[in-house]
């Protein structure tokens with residue numbers, strides 16, 4: 001799960017040159033996007049005469065799709081000195097890669113959203129850790145459901161079933177404990193070997209390294 | 213000296229705790245230790261406790277050792293990755309610091325540098341395991357350690373009055389399997405609850421446990437801890453006792469009596485006590501006397 005939030009009006013203004021081309025990505029169900037606020041802000045920018053055009057599409061993170069859609073906006077894009085992207089971080093990077101000669105800015109901050117239940121449309125989150133622990137935890141992800149991403153059990157910080165970091169959040173290891181007890185599988189956890197994460201299998205890290 | 217050797221001798225091990233200052237002048241701390249802590253068997257030195265930046269635990273351990281005390285080096289996994297943790301373990305060994313207490317550590321946001329990066333590359337279990345590897349002359353990367361490998365008395369913590377006791381017991385078992393040789397507990401205020409835990413622990417595991425003790429200062433502190441500190445459950449009777457005579461409570465007399473009583477109640481169910489003073493080091497001699505230690 002991702003959450004995107006608009007950056008402040010001030011910080012967006014500070015990014016803009018004379019003319020901006022705007023790209024919105026509202027497509028992805030995994031991303032919670034502040035659509036209304038984005039539209040309001042864009043209207044303000046249009047009224048101020050700072051916008052050459054607006055492209056709203058799905059899945060800008062797909063480079064082929066992006067390229068295809070942009071063919072219809074060539075003039076608008078050429079006219080602009082900056083491209084302002086309203087999407088998650090993946091989308092921004094895709095656009096930046098496409099417009100390698102233009103200033104491309106993110107209008108949103110992208111947050112991961114670990115473990116919050118009932119707030120978001122989807123209950124589950126995966127941090128793509130590259131060595132899935134779900135088989136030993138009753139199907140609850142310790143990487144995203146525990147604030148410290150602990151893989152060997154509960155820390156000493158849980159109080160009344162809530163996490164020490166955020167009293168609104170259920171302690172992930174409390175949930176894992178309950179789930180395993182219910183499944184009659186608590187021995188799996190007791191007898192599991194000491195778990196140590198291998199950060200070299202983290203695909204995200206690899207991609208970053210490659211693109212450096 | 214390894215506290216595990218003391219347990220083996222059948223000694224009832226009393227340890228206290230000091231928190232390094234936010235600065236590097238430790239004269240006062242050493243003076244206090246000389247005044248009040250000469251009769252304890254070991255002194256824990258906290259590691260940037262509650263995620264508040266302070267003088268390093270290892271440095272203070274070395275200073276205490278030089279003054280003839282027996283330090284226990286507390287290590288959390290919050291601020292260092294596995295390379296730094298292993299390196300610091302070797303540094304400890306070089307200085308003859310051979311008691312290490314492995315902790316996962318409080319989350320960074322709870323302290324005075326809330327924007328700091330929380331590391332948690334290892335946790336208490338994998339840190340204990342790592343100590344065991346070093347003792348076998350290997351590091352986590354699979355490389356050999358040069359020369360005679362270090363040895364440690366490997367300690368860990370457990371929270372006997374936690375409302376997640378089952379999860380705590382599972383974690384305790386994982387710590388023992390990873391090499392923990394002794395335990396210190398979160399502060400206990402409810403003897404009955406502790407004894408229940410100790411009976412389970414005794415049946416399941418054969419490992420020395422030091423009862424954690426905090427001298428309660430006043431009702432406000434107790435209410436605060438009840439509401440905010442994980443694993444703390446202070447019964448209403450204790451709070452009433454502190455409220456009854458505010459002057460006695462303020463002088464630490466009531467709190468010392470309460471703590472001594474808890475130690476006496478639980479003495480047959482633990483192999484030592486660990487006293488977290490929270491600034492009341494000067495009450496330790498009276499506490500030890502009243503508890504019959």
Ligand code: SF4
Pocket residue numbers: 125126127128129130131132133134141142143144
């Ligand atoms: S354990 Fe790792 S791979 Fe499995 S769901 Fe969690 S983050 Fe994803």
Ligand code: SF4
Pocket residue numbers: 145146147148149150153154155156157158159162163164165170171172173174
């Ligand atoms: S309280 Fe629970 S969820 Fe929070 S860091 Fe500790 S184990 Fe993880």
